Amino acid sequence: MRNVRLSKLIYQDAAIVFEKISDFKNFEKLCDDVISIDIEELSACEKQSKWMVYFKEGILLWVENDVFEPEEFRISFSQVEGDLDDFSGYWFVKPISAFECELTFEARFSIDIPTLEEMVEPLAASILKDNVQKMLDQLFK
Numbered sequence: 001m002r003n004v005r006l007s008k009l010i011y012q013d014a015a016i017v018f019e020k021i022s023d024f025k026n027f028e029k030l031c032d033d034v035i036s037i038d039i040e041e042l043s044a045c046e047k048q049s050k051w052m053v054y055f056k057e058g059i060l061l062w063v064e065n066d067v068f069e070p071e072e073f074r075i076s077f078s079q080v081e082g083d084l085d086d087f088s089g090y091w092f093v094k095p096i097s098a099f100e101c102e103l104t105f106e107a108r109f110s111i112d113i114p115t116l117e118e119m120v121e122p123l124a125a126s127i128l129k130d131n132v133q134k135m136l137d138q139l140f141k
Helices: 014-022 024-030 117-139
Strands: 002-010 034-041 046-055 058-069 074-082 086-097 100-110
Touching: 002 117, 014 086, 014 100, 024 034, 024 117, 046 117, 058 086, 100 117
Parallel strands: none
Antiparallel strands: 002 100, 034 046, 046 058, 058 074, 074 086, 086 100
């Protein structure tokens, strides 16, 4: 199991940043590595999203359950099916001032190939971190 954590200081109001990351279709429009995202609303604060993204020279697919907590500026996700054995984590916006916040993405994942795990997971973690950084740069230009 690998952990990936990335934080970015953003010079915008936390509520605006949370609204932007809550709109997954926005990722599809603004992020080069996101091919498509299909969303099914399960309840007022729960959705199921199906992601297709470029991952290095391939394509990664997964379906996740997303729980939105707007009062906490938090989105938790957990893969229900997909290319990885396990993939879960959260997005969290921490207000710093009226026009500044810290956005954190944290995920843990595993690739269920015991003989290759030690080689593949560190590389996958690095690629995931790079992809998330690129997405954040594109979302918050």
